Amino acid sequence: MTNQRSDDNNNPLLNSGIEYFSDEVKRSGIMNYRSTALPTWCPGCGYYGITHGLANALKNLHVNNNNLVIVSGIGCAGRYPFFVKGYGLHGIHGRALPIASGIKMVRPEFTVLAIGGDGDGLGIGGGHLPHAIRRNIDITYILFDNAIYGLTKGQASPTTPFGQYTKTTPYGNPEKPLNPILIGLAYGASFVAQGFAGFPQDLTIVFQEAIQHKGFSFVVVTTPCVTFDHANITYQRFRNIWKKIPEDHDKQNLANAMALAQDGNYYNGILFQDHRNAWHDVQQSIRKNTSITK
Amino acid sequence: MTNQRSDDNNNPLLNSGIEYFSDEVKRSGIMNYRSTALPTWCPGCGYYGITHGLANALKNLHVNNNNLVIVSGIGCAGRYPFFVKGYGLHGIHGRALPIASGIKMVRPEFTVLAIGGDGDGLGIGGGHLPHAIRRNIDITYILFDNAIYGLTKGQASPTTPFGQYTKTTPYGNPEKPLNPILIGLAYGASFVAQGFAGFPQDLTIVFQEAIQHKGFSFVVVTTPCVTFDHANITYQRFRNIWKKIPEDHDKQNLANAMALAQDGNYYNGILFQDHRNAWHDVQQSIRKNTSITK
Amino acid sequence: MIQAADDIVIKICGSAGDGSISAVEILNRAAALMGYHIMNFDAYPAEIRGFGKSVGHTRISRSVLLTTGKYTDCLVALDDVHAITELSTMSKRGVLIYDSKPPQYHQEDQAVAGFIEPGMIGYGIPLRELSTIAVRSSRSRNIVALGVLAALLHLQAEYFETAIRKRFSAKPETVIDNNINAFRLGFDYTLQNVNKYDELDFQHHVYSSNRDSIIMSGNEAAARACLDADLRLYAGYPITPATRIMEILAKELPLKGGFVVQTEDEISAAGHVVGAGFAGARSLTATSGPGICLMSEMINLAVMAEIPSVFIDSQRGGPSTGLPTKTEQSDFNIAAFGGSGDSPRPVLAPTSVPECYLLTRIAFDLAECYQTPVIILMDFFLSNRFEDIDLNQLNSNVFGRFTPQTAPLKDQPYLRFEVTDTGISPRAIPGMENMFHTVTGLEHDERGFPNYGKANHLKMTAKRHKKMETLVRDWQETGTFGPEGQLDVGFISWGSSVGAVMEAISLLNDQNIHSGGFFPRLLSPLQTSHLEVFSRRCKRIIVVEMNYTGQYANYLQVAISKRMERFTRVDAEPISSEDIVNWIIKDES
């Protein structure tokens, strides 16, 4: 009797549905890219907006679910693969990029997305980013940047502003934050873009471009952690400070992209893109034993 | 009898001396900063030049040997601490910065130098550099950049040029190299400089400034591996391509420094320096419970 | 186990935000003020969102407590839907306190009172209604429930009021008043309306509390030990269940002149600790399974270069990311054997909250005396359970005195790794005059220079292991527990499972099954002679631990030829004494 109430059965992921979606959403077709699992995120978390933006992008591109693989690290963001209809690997903390690269290398026909939080991608996993970028492996990396460690309940992250109070910085964060866009550019990424979780429609456009880009795409999404950050990235503060990228910005101009990355503004969209050979192209020349620099 | 010839006694470090130095060198006083151990490097290796430049800097600054601690990773470069008269920690591959930071944190009065190769510092250890820089901990990090894995006998490193042939890239290196100067700047380093192992006198000046800088100093030294690289960083090719930093360069101007880092030239000297609070200063305000942003 | 009427396990269950946890906190404090012992271990939701459920779980008793108890004697339902899932843990004659006037949207078939089994007792109290009277919302029904508990269990109300005042001391006076009012409403309502017919009864007793006691969790105890041991650097990376140690130290350590650095990953944390240790300062990091994996290479460096450093691994369910909010004792293998090569290092395991304090303190001494990394195996249960601690307990030292040896100055050429009888080389640290040396993770000679010679490698390997033998000799705690002489059943256990085994031992002895225990706090290196003596006294030996493969049992079995039995569990919950006793009795009868 009492066994039937054991906690094995109260795993919400198993029994829940996605009934909470409106008919309109269901009709839109994005449910083809959502699993039946109920997200584990707090109500109001920016990640819902990102999920919406991404599902729409996948829908618009008619991505084949069978060839869709989402790899993530650990963190609130890391839970993302469970909520997508496709194949997923919820890996270990900080290692989404090596794992995603390994998958893409052997299955070039796959659409591979790597997902991770700011702690995951710039803290513990920060050593992998420059090298995935150098390889220009054709995956899309989406950094969910809430400038906080969400899952472990509110510690400072590599993008937490200097002076901010968090659980591990009770006297204010003593470290200068990293600028993910700038370092992505400095590493030589062939595609760098950013967006805000509060603007899912804009995200959809960026994600579409990123997925279509041949090579490594680095997308930084600023997103509020409504539970552990009431001071920094909030919807109220951030909705208004986003700018359009200047009309005359040349996406192929690295110096300009770096300038935009440092001028203190948040720009919605693609800051940089070039079209050098992606990893598989280079490898193709190796196999043919022709010069790879051609 | 035969025991006396056992290989325990043939450890050259134990029995060798530094008799091979000329009287002039000995008189110069730099021997106060050299241990009696014979370097394990190949004849002609650029590391001899760096060693010379560094010993001179230590001498000129009258660094107190008792408070001198050199931390290194693994590689040919990693052997450096054994050749210095002071305290040393020959650590593990890629971890010179965390270890050196730990030392400096608890003994702020020490002169702490961290040493590592390009593989050590930008490959396996590449995840630590941005964060040591963010902390602005007052140590001097000297990257011995020979664009090759020396100790393991000639594999590609993160700075090996695209297309170069090495033991692990028999068809040419398929990855775009990192630009260490540029990424140091993008991380927000408060001191960024570079030099060439073939110009030990210039190195001495840079090292002096770096050691005196309050905060994290990042010095990239380009240095030939005469054994495993005959194509890229050779004395012949490199001696002539170095430039003086333009007279009008403002060391505090980050954008200009980034421009210099990317214009394809090699500049000898300090590209960037600012004077924000070093880690211990910030911590001091925490202890006093005063605002750290002041 | 059959508990006394004044040994009661209480759960307060509600949705996240209902205040279950803070009500239990007040309850604990009140009970401690009255001189009771408490042991509190809340259930954590697994995800951030947690799907709502939140359970405060405490046990209150006149006697010293060793476990949190397997069955719940008294369940307070702040939310019926969640409370239903807790009924399965109730004792046969358990008491349920539920809301007799649930809100409108409440579904008939989800009323918790409808699910209690025959023999159990339910008291319906209008919790929401009373709360609304006190604070105009249902928000205070957790405090109302405390009033109900006090009246029902015969606990003195005034101590609750003190505890409530303390809990809300940072809040405005009106908040305090409202809460005290809520408490009183629950208390009075119960006295006036409830016809008590259960057996739970503290009899209004208050024990002359000259105990200088404090309520602390294992994480708090470890952090406090760091502060008292003059820690200079805490370097860490957040991970459940160890994070709290860093959070406490981030606040406290700077006030004592030390530093806390949140590093970019666990490798860096371990690197900072080893660096600081090399520089002669006390340093520590705390982590859990995934983190200890990443630290393995750095710990190995500390073994080879003989650098004092302390590592806490608060274990959780494994392998991999595993069960982050569940307890397990399955990191013995990696702690003792997780390094490449022959890599000896002391592994300690506290068995209670006070021992989290004591062993963390002593770990610093060991690290310095034997010039070695030291690993402390805590676990989710120890990290997060609260116990009332007699402050005098924290001053005892039954483990031994471990004094580091400093090299005399000017003894040139200084041999950093001089081979001695004990394996310990007198130590010089950077900053000393003229004691220059470089340490390395390469094999090295006595001076510290790299040396791959055959005889040298043997000599230095033996030296590193010799230090462990010296430690075994110096370690004074024997780990022996229970009656002397021959035993029907000898238990061996470690870490957080020891409490349950101690409880089981006393229950078995009550039933004339002669039982005793061997509970090493120094898990490795092994005190072989103590184990041998103990094993000779036992008809049966049973190793109790929370893992699947019997990790510690495997380690012990190598040392003695007598075969051991294993009681191993991976239940995601602490082992209970009842389970152990039942298992034995089934066998013995």
Next chain:
Amino acid sequence: MIQAADDIVIKICGSAGDGSISAVEILNRAAALMGYHIMNFDAYPAEIRGFGKSVGHTRISRSVLLTTGKYTDCLVALDDVHAITELSTMSKRGVLIYDSKPPQYHQEDQAVAGFIEPGMIGYGIPLRELSTIAVRSSRSRNIVALGVLAALLHLQAEYFETAIRKRFSAKPETVIDNNINAFRLGFDYTLQNVNKYDELDFQHHVYSSNRDSIIMSGNEAAARACLDADLRLYAGYPITPATRIMEILAKELPLKGGFVVQTEDEISAAGHVVGAGFAGARSLTATSGPGICLMSEMINLAVMAEIPSVFIDSQRGGPSTGLPTKTEQSDFNIAAFGGSGDSPRPVLAPTSVPECYLLTRIAFDLAECYQTPVIILMDFFLSNRFEDIDLNQLNSNVFGRFTPQTAPLKDQPYLRFEVTDTGISPRAIPGMENMFHTVTGLEHDERGFPNYGKANHLKMTAKRHKKMETLVRDWQETGTFGPEGQLDVGFISWGSSVGAVMEAISLLNDQNIHSGGFFPRLLSPLQTSHLEVFSRRCKRIIVVEMNYTGQYANYLQVAISKRMERFTRVDAEPISSEDIVNWIIKDES
């Protein structure tokens, strides 16, 4: 051991650059062409600069070789100062070939000939002089020395000439001619001037060599296995002694449609391997001690998420950076027990170069069949020693057939972690239609969703361990070696030490000490029943391995109650059969 006249250990010793290693390479090739067996294990200088010394070391014999031999029968000194340090390894009646006309700067008291002990034989040959005749410099005296060796040991010159041609095939014709000339000068000089009075003698025999043989090192064998097993991705980070595997594959794998990626560190390498494994492609990395430490967390993920992946750990002296160019077998602990939690994974250990091939091949099958990471323990000695291999050996499979189970399509909802009798869940991989699933390092239910329930954790932990039981059942190799029936001494050994133990067993049986062996190639999980059967046959059991603590002996001792003795060494050099035999005889007599 007492070697036959046609079983000869030869060392060629000189400064780096003197060509010792390449001379030995030619010698090996020539010997193999004549149908001899060879085993070659050069001494590597520890540092890049290496302080000059370089020693080629090979053993040539008519019989199959199991070790490189403890004593040197014939030492060729290309540089006297270095050669002196090799004299201590010479056999009592050893032969020294030295330069009878050393260069001017040569110091009297450092002439190697002055140091040989009574009983040894020295032949002075004007090596430099002859070389100068051939190539106008002393550069070819290594080849001159080969001529001396051929003449002295009675080996057919023509095969040397073939081998020289092969060695320099990429060079201009004049180089080849010069070298052949140098060889002839040495050969002829010796025939004409040397009065041979030693006993080393191959008697000009050439064995009808229909053996389809090839000379290979363990690293080459492992790389070749990868190529033959249809490896799709090699991801690795350079580290001695494993680097060579990557270097070979970097060249060969792209030609077979696979990929090689040199990653930024070992964590990333392991991550790439696990990613590719998840995607259904065969993938592998090779590393050594420090690297396997770093991979520990990723291997744990592969255990939890059940992802096929293969890891070679070529062990070197440890702990930490340790002794990078010395051999040791001290990573059993970390391989089997280096993960946090209960983390079962198969550990294999080849005992010879052909087995490096065979076990690497089978490892891919195991990984896929049991959906698990597999660790292969090689070591410096196996990685770098060369053996002549009969190509037919590479086609055998004595280990078993391991066939992966694929999930039938359209079986919705797909249970990626379905619990079955064998523990193995039929597998679907990404790309298949509609078999969507997400794997995780968190504990999970059969579908793969995170689940921290009590019953679920037990069920899934049991499932992961059940796979190992299934493997033990499926594994066909028994590991038993030597005579049947009762044994005076039963040896257990693993990996590269097995050769020496086999040699010791035959020596002991010759002396009527009945001996046999149990040499599991599947180190863990343990084939307990085979071990039990073996142990019952043995009066004494001795575990032979190259580490300090008896890592494998400890693991075995848990399984059986009979006590085992240990013959453990950390000599930085392979164990020799002589040492084992002497140890036994001392005891038995």
